[in-house]
Amino acid sequence: MSIGPKTALLEEYALVGQALSSPARLALLEQLAQGERGVEGLADKTGLTLANCSQHLQQLRRAGLVTSRRAGKAVIYRLTDTKTLELMDLLRVLAERNLDQVAQILRGLSGGADAPEPVSRVDLAARMADGAVTILDVRPADEFAAGHIPGALNRTLTELGALLPDLAPDAEIVAYCRGPYCIYAHQAVAALRQRGFNARRLEGGLPEWRADGFAVVSNPQPGCC
């Protein structure tokens, strides 16, 4: 007995939903949103074992969200579709608006109650032309090297303290990191504001910036990617 087309379609759509139903896979998608990567790199970044990571990636592939290609011995995965970014962001928006837990965690990250609205990508691009804004990339060095906003400084949260003396007290700072699920920028902004700096988050992260067609530069390194 065969099932109707309606049920068949819902099952396929549910396959995509299933891909989004595990924290591990969301973390993988977050990484892949920044650019293509090999299995081992992804396993390192997400803390998954190699075999487990490979299995999650195959599940993402079955859902059509990622594709892979071979590069020598390695298999490189990447997002199939930039629309996946929208899907991930919508997931975040809905969770933020409708789940108390999420709102609470985000408030906690921003320190106090005075988290300012994020800067839109268009606004940042416009202000970059004036040169009057300091852009802070809060991701690990290897991800920065693989691609970042032109002119951005790269400091992780732990390195942030050393940067403070070099900043003009009234400098306008915009921090960003990996994208919708990344919390580094939240934390960096909270730390900077606590010290009186005028810091705000960029809306979205590098993947969204790139998807909007804004410039990205990279310092490819020999041992990397």
Add this chain to the structure above:
Amino acid sequence: MSIGPKTALLEEYALVGQALSSPARLALLEQLAQGERGVEGLADKTGLTLANCSQHLQQLRRAGLVTSRRAGKAVIYRLTDTKTLELMDLLRVLAERNLDQVAQILRGLSGGADAPEPVSRVDLAARMADGAVTILDVRPADEFAAGHIPGALNRTLTELGALLPDLAPDAEIVAYCRGPYCIYAHQAVAALRQRGFNARRLEGGLPEWRADGFAVVSNPQPGCC
């Protein structure tokens, strides 16, 4: 040992993904997208048993996608957020673009290869002003009664044949149904085109039409909803 905020957030986002990971829940969301409904009505429409339906609804509630209120003995569920429509549609778009199975099923529904592009909602609204278009609502009568596009004819797929003699051979027909996951409109358009009519689908269904702020009329019936 407590988990970090990053993991906690991903787990919450995954909760929303989990809500989308079962065909039964997607069917419930499709129904709820059309308007609020009681548990029994939803169970009937989706073919779930009452208890099972209730459990799925509670899972949707835990994910923040639906809310409920009491109305006498009944509990009425509804979507929390119209953004959920966007999420559902994005799920469909990604599945359609990246899963061969889906593309194949949809081709099958449209009969041959000559499925025309859907009519956008703005276009339909404009053409309605001219009065030169026949709008066909392919949903069951009770859903039609609960809300439909002004001036639309209500015919299910099985009733469609009886309508044909009354249609002008060159009439422009636009068919719609429940929304992104509904296949009635596909099937109606295929049947009409096979008989030489100029029929097209509306992009999205009633929920999207309503969410865009276009007019919806209803014929509330005593025994219904």
Add this chain to the structure above:
DNA sequence: TTATCATTCAAGAAATCACTTGAATGTCTA
């Protein structure tokens, strides 16, 4: 060819999920 390396496959254990059944809760009506 052989050795090596990155990834995938296969099998199993523990946890979770979907669905069923029957009882419990809470609200209205007589």
Add this chain to the structure above:
DNA sequence: TAGACATTCAAGTGATTTCTTGAATGATAA
């Protein structure tokens, strides 16, 4: 207040999922 009704809870079963471990595959390099 008792009875009827809609929904939810609780417990159990079979299926699925997640993660681990160790072996198998496929591609490169010597």
